[in-house]
Amino acid sequence: MTQRFFSAQSAAETLDSVCTVYLGGEIFSVRLTDVVEVVTAVHVQDCPLSPAYIAGLMHYRGDVLTVVHLRALLGLSASTQAEHRHITMVMAGVHGLFAMQVDDMGEVRSLENSLLESMPALMDAERHSFLRGMYKLEQGLLPLLDVQRLEPIALRAWTAAHMHEAKIAGREESPRAIAS
Amino acid sequence: MQGAFGSDMQDMEDLVREFLLESHEGLDRMEQCLGQMAQPTAGAEPLREIFRSVHTIKGATGFLGFERLERVAHAGENLLVKMRDGDLQPTPARMDVLLMLLDALRGILQGIEQGDGTEPAGDDARLLEQLAAQQTAEIPTETAVATAPMTVQASAPIAEVPIPTAQPTEVSTPAVVSAATTPASAEPAEISAAANAVTDSTVRVDVEVLQQLLNLAGELVLTRNQIVAAAHGSAMETLAQRLHRVTGEIRDAVMRVRMQPVEQVFARFPRLVRELARQCGKSVRLEMEGQQTLLDRSVLEMIRDPLLHAIRNAIDHGIEAAEVRASLGKPQEGLLRLRATSAGDHVLIEVSDDGGGMAPERLRQNAVNKGLLTTEQAAALSDAEARNLVFLPGFSTAAQVTNVSGRGVGLDVVRQNVERLGGSVALVSVEEVGTTIRLRLPLTLAILPALIVRCGNQRFAIPQKSVEELLHRSAAEWGKDVECMGAVQLLRLRDRLLPLAHLRVLLRLPERKDATTTEKFGEHLAVINAEGLRLGLRVDALEGVEELVVRPLDRIAEADVFSGAAQLADGGLVLILDVAGLASLAGVVEAQVHEEAAVDTKTSTQRQYLHVALRGIPAAIPIEHVEHVMAVQAASIVPMGGVLVMLDGDDVIPLLDGVRSGRGEGVEALRLAAEAPAPAWNVLFCTSAAGRIGLLVSAIHGMVQAEPFAVRNVEHPEAPAQSVVHLSDGLARVICPEDWCEFVQHPEAWQPLNLLQWQNAGAEQAGREVQE
Numbered sequence: 001m002t003q004r005f006f007s008a009q010s011a012a013e014t015l016d017s018v019c020t021v022y023l024g025g026e027i028f029s030v031r032l033t034d035v036v037e038v039v040t041a042v043h044v045q046d047c048p049l050s051p052a053y054i055a056g057l058m059h060y061r062g063d064v065l066t067v068v069h070l071r072a073l074l075g076l077s078a079s080t081q082a083e084h085r086h087i088t089m090v091m092a093g094v095h096g097l098f099a100m101q102v103d104d105m106g107e108v109r110s111l112e113n114s115l116l117e118s119m120p121a122l123m124d125a126e127r128h129s130f131l132r133g134m135y136k137l138e139q140g141l142l143p144l145l146d147v148q149r150l151e152p153i154a155l156r157a158w159t160a161a162h163m164h165e166a167k168i169a170g171r172e173e174s175p176r177a178i179a180s
Numbered sequence: 181m182q183g184a185f186g187s188d189m190q191d192m193e194d195l196v197r198e199f200l201l202e203s204h205e206g207l208d209r210m211e212q213c214l215g216q217m218a219q220p221t222a223g224a225e226p227l228r229e230i231f232r233s234v235h236t237i238k239g240a241t242g243f244l245g246f247e248r249l250e251r252v253a254h255a256g257e258n259l260l261v262k263m264r265d266g267d268l269q270p271t272p273a274r275m276d277v278l279l280m281l282l283d284a285l286r287g288i289l290q291g292i293e294q295g296d297g298t299e300p301a302g303d304d305a306r307l308l309e310q311l312a313a314q315q316t317a318e319i320p321t322e323t324a325v326a327t328a329p330m331t332v333q334a335s336a337p338i339a340e341v342p343i344p345t346a347q348p349t350e351v352s353t354p355a356v357v358s359a360a361t362t363p364a365s366a367e368p369a370e371i372s373a374a375a376n377a378v379t380d381s382t383v384r385v386d387v388e389v390l391q392q393l394l395n396l397a398g399e400l401v402l403t404r405n406q407i408v409a410a411a412h413g414s415a416m417e418t419l420a421q422r423l424h425r426v427t428g429e430i431r432d433a434v435m436r437v438r439m440q441p442v443e444q445v446f447a448r449f450p451r452l453v454r455e456l457a458r459q460c461g462k463s464v465r466l467e468m469e470g471q472q473t474l475l476d477r478s479v480l481e482m483i484r485d486p487l488l489h490a491i492r493n494a495i496d497h498g499i500e501a502a503e504v505r506a507s508l509g510k511p512q513e514g515l516l517r518l519r520a521t522s523a524g525d526h527v528l529i530e531v532s533d534d535g536g537g538m539a540p541e542r543l544r545q546n547a548v549n550k551g552l553l554t555t556e557q558a559a560a561l562s563d564a565e566a567r568n569l570v571f572l573p574g575f576s577t578a579a580q581v582t583n584v585s586g587r588g589v590g591l592d593v594v595r596q597n598v599e600r601l602g603g604s605v606a607l608v609s610v611e612e613v614g615t616t617i618r619l620r621l622p623l624t625l626a627i628l629p630a631l632i633v634r635c636g637n638q639r640f641a642i643p644q645k646s647v648e649e650l651l652h653r654s655a656a657e658w659g660k661d662v663e664c665m666g667a668v669q670l671l672r673l674r675d676r677l678l679p680l681a682h683l684r685v686l687l688r689l690p691e692r693k694d695a696t697t698t699e700k701f702g703e704h705l706a707v708i709n710a711e712g713l714r715l716g717l718r719v720d721a722l723e724g725v726e727e728l729v730v731r732p733l734d735r736i737a738e739a740d741v742f743s744g745a746a747q748l749a750d751g752g753l754v755l756i757l758d759v760a761g762l763a764s765l766a767g768v769v770e771a772q773v774h775e776e777a778a779v780d781t782k783t784s785t786q787r788q789y790l791h792v793a794l795r796g797i798p799a800a801i802p803i804e805h806v807e808h809v810m811a812v813q814a815a816s817i818v819p820m821g822g823v824l825v826m827l828d829g830d831d832v833i834p835l836l837d838g839v840r841s842g843r844g845e846g847v848e849a850l851r852l853a854a855e856a857p858a859p860a861w862n863v864l865f866c867t868s869a870a871g872r873i874g875l876l877v878s879a880i881h882g883m884v885q886a887e888p889f890a891v892r893n894v895e896h897p898e899a900p901a902q903s904v905v906h907l908s909d910g911l912a913r914v915i916c917p918e919d920w921c922e923f924v925q926h927p928e929a930w931q932p933l934n935l936l937q938w939q940n941a942g943a944e945q946a947g948r949e950v951q952e
Binding site (some may be wrong): 098 | 731739741742746
């Protein structure tokens with residue numbers, strides 16, 4: 001059980017602080033160190049001629065950030081739950097700030113990093129490339145998103161590489177069934 | 181050479197860095213001062229400054245253990261102290277030795293920078309010898325001039341300038357010369373080109389500006405706190421206004437921090453001119469004006485090369501050899517003038533020479549010889565167009581190709597670089613009188629005036645410099661003027677065909693539901709010009725011009741159609757359109773340029789004007805002065821000292837109606853405006869070297885090509901107009917914004933005069949001119 005590691009005597013370096021996010025009815029997590037700020041009620045401006053996984057652009061402290069539509073990127077369909085807050089998270093990428101949209105945020109948890117296991121090769125290849133690994137928790141598996149690969153600049157390269165197999169632009173219209 | 185470090189190198193690193201930074205700055209000042217000393221008006225101050233720079237370096241070297249640097253600096257100091265005390269005169273030979281000293285010091289510093297804090301090896305014996313030799317007052321100066329300069333020159337402190345063919349003795353032994361000189365004095369060529377890594381990453385800031393910035397930031401925080409506290413109160417409006425003012429001032433102060441005098445670039449030119457003139461075997465005097473004109477640092481860095489090219493060009497091609505000048509009755513010494521002036525949101529830099537000018541016939545011939553044009557094409561060019569040939573890549577006019585210039589790279593690069601900055605280059609040349617190259621540069625790259633257009637439910641910005649004109653066509657006119665060729669729509673605009681594209685289609689924006697809008701409101705078009713490619717861009721609505729603070733953007737769109745994004749005054753976000761990207765997306769091709777050139781060749785002395793009406797009276801404004809048109813609310817115009825003014829950003833713009841703008845008349849105009857049913861006036865913003873003005877136009881008819889006729893012998897003190905143009909529907913007077921700026925600034929110089937009298941007299945006179 002991970003709860004006891006919350007106490008002060010635990011060695012901080014063995015703990016990952018993560019924050020859980022909901023996307024199309026599934027649960028994911030991101031490392032807290034990658035999150036700069038969580039903003040609600042932000043106006044996201046469309047960017048014409050951009051792929052479907054780009055929600056648009058937003059203004060953030062004098063800068064213009066690209067907003068990644070995470071659900072579209074991971075090929076998940078819209079959640080049936082109506083009460084989602086549609087949260088925009090400002091993230092610190094290697095090449096600068098960017099933002100990503102999630103359906104909702106859950107809680108902040110500290111997890112023993114030995115619980116993190118890298119992705120099994122059998123996983124869905126597309127989703128696989130955006131995940132850093134899985135935390136094996138008692139309640140089930142918690143996938144950890146790889147923020148470096150979600151950066152717009154990385155996505156651009158990824159799009160170019162996968163253009164022929166994944167019809168990214170058309171994916172929103174034909175959502176796949178969710179395997180959970 | 182070994183420095184005193186070893187074990188404590190880590191601790192010394194910061195000290196060395198600081199030393200390098202200071203020393204580079206000192207040497208830059210030294211270079212500026214050496215340039216100033218060449219001016220006849222220079223006093224003793226430059227020399228003292230040089231002494232201080234060298235002395236400071238020497239002082240620090242002992243402590244840091246740079247032995248070689250110390251030796252060189254010490255020898256230099258010995259000479260300088262005698263010159264400072266007036267024991268020795270600054271002869272050309274001594275100046276040359278000082279330049280060598282500068283190069284040597286720079287070379288060693290550069291070596292230290294690259295060598296992680298250790299001095300580069302090198303032999304300074306020759307320099308030390310010369311420094312010592314110059315300290316003897318009785319040294320025969322003439323011999324020194326003959327020998328010393330040649331050595332300096334052979335070690336070529338100017339980047340990219342090989343040894344000229346004009347001096348064969350030097351060319352024959354270049355290897356020997358460079359081997360004979362010390363590495364330290366051979367290095368500077370690379371140094372001046374590669375600039376110093378340490379100094380370029382830092383900015384010296386005026387303490388006063390920083391203090392002001394700090395105060396403003398404090399005030400901003402205070403105001404914000406008050407706003408938070410008073411969020412519900414009625415004081416909100418006043419506070420918001422204050423916040424607005426403070427933030428505006430902060431922005432300006434921050435901009436000023438980035439501003440630097442052009443002197444920083446000019447400083448290297450006196451020396452460059454000396455060297456170039458010597459290489460070309462000409463005698464050239466350099467005059468510089470407006471060194472204190474401020475420019476954004478980023479712009480400043482990018483104009484160094486264009487200016488260098490222009491100067492080389494002037495010395496090598498422009499100024500004639502002394503014998504030729506003498507035979508023409510010109511002073512033997514050629515004059516090269518560098519002049520910087522600020523004009524509104526632009527800075528003008530002129531490089532002029534009093535040389536031979538450009539003979540259009542020779543230019544035509546040259547273009548044919550180089551295979552750039554056919555004989556027929558060349559013959560069809562007007563003189564003005566022939567002069568513009570020099571901007572073609574691969575064009576060189578030097579009768580004899582030298583190594584200084586004439587290698588076919590030059591003015592085309594100047595133009596390219598300046599245009600990349602959003603500026604423009606103009607060339608004026610009169611045969612046997614001289615040539616002026618004028619660079620028009622934006623004050624800053626950080627702020628972009630842009631036209632805001634609407635398409636669907638989104639707004640986009642088009643850089644103002646790419647917008648040629650704005651058009652509106654009613655549904656009926658639209659049907660008449662637009663032709664379809666396959667999928668391409670073409671608009672007939674003043675006898676030319678303009679390809680059209682709809683922004684909505686290009687950007688694949690959703691179709692609007694109310695498809696009947698064209699019938700109701702007509703079509704709005706922005707004619708954009710992307711490096712010669714013209715395109716009529718259809719949009720849903722034109723919203724006006726706004727100054728944008730450009731923000732970079734991730735490249736997320738599949739085509740390169742957006743160059744950045746910005747926040748609008750109302751908080752909304754706009755994407756800035758890249759016109760070149762749009763044009764290529766729309767499939768506009770180069771062919772159009774040729775067609776345009778062909779059309780232009782017919783209009784020899786004609787110029788382009790914007791045809792407007794001022795109080796119903798036709799007028800023509802040279803297109804290069806026209807900035808943009810804006811509808812201004814009557815409420816935001818106020819009379820001030822008899823002239824109407826309005827605020828545009830932070831600029832106070834005098835508004836004129838081109839007719840009766842004398843004292844007291846403005847108030848009358850305002851009263852009329854208040855009574856007028858129209859709540860807004862059309863203001864045409866014009867720029868000129870003397871400042872900006874706004875013209876209250878009652879109608880805009882469009883662009884015209886016409887030939888100006890000078891008006892003489894007509895007293896027209898109230899409404900200055902030096903020329904008129906003949907248009908298809910009658911005469912229109914030419915409004916020169918510069919005259920009107922002066923008029924506003926010195927209204928007492930002008931006497932009121934009956935307008936009709938003037939008009940009739942002017943028209944008659946012009947009629948006579950036309951007949952002549």
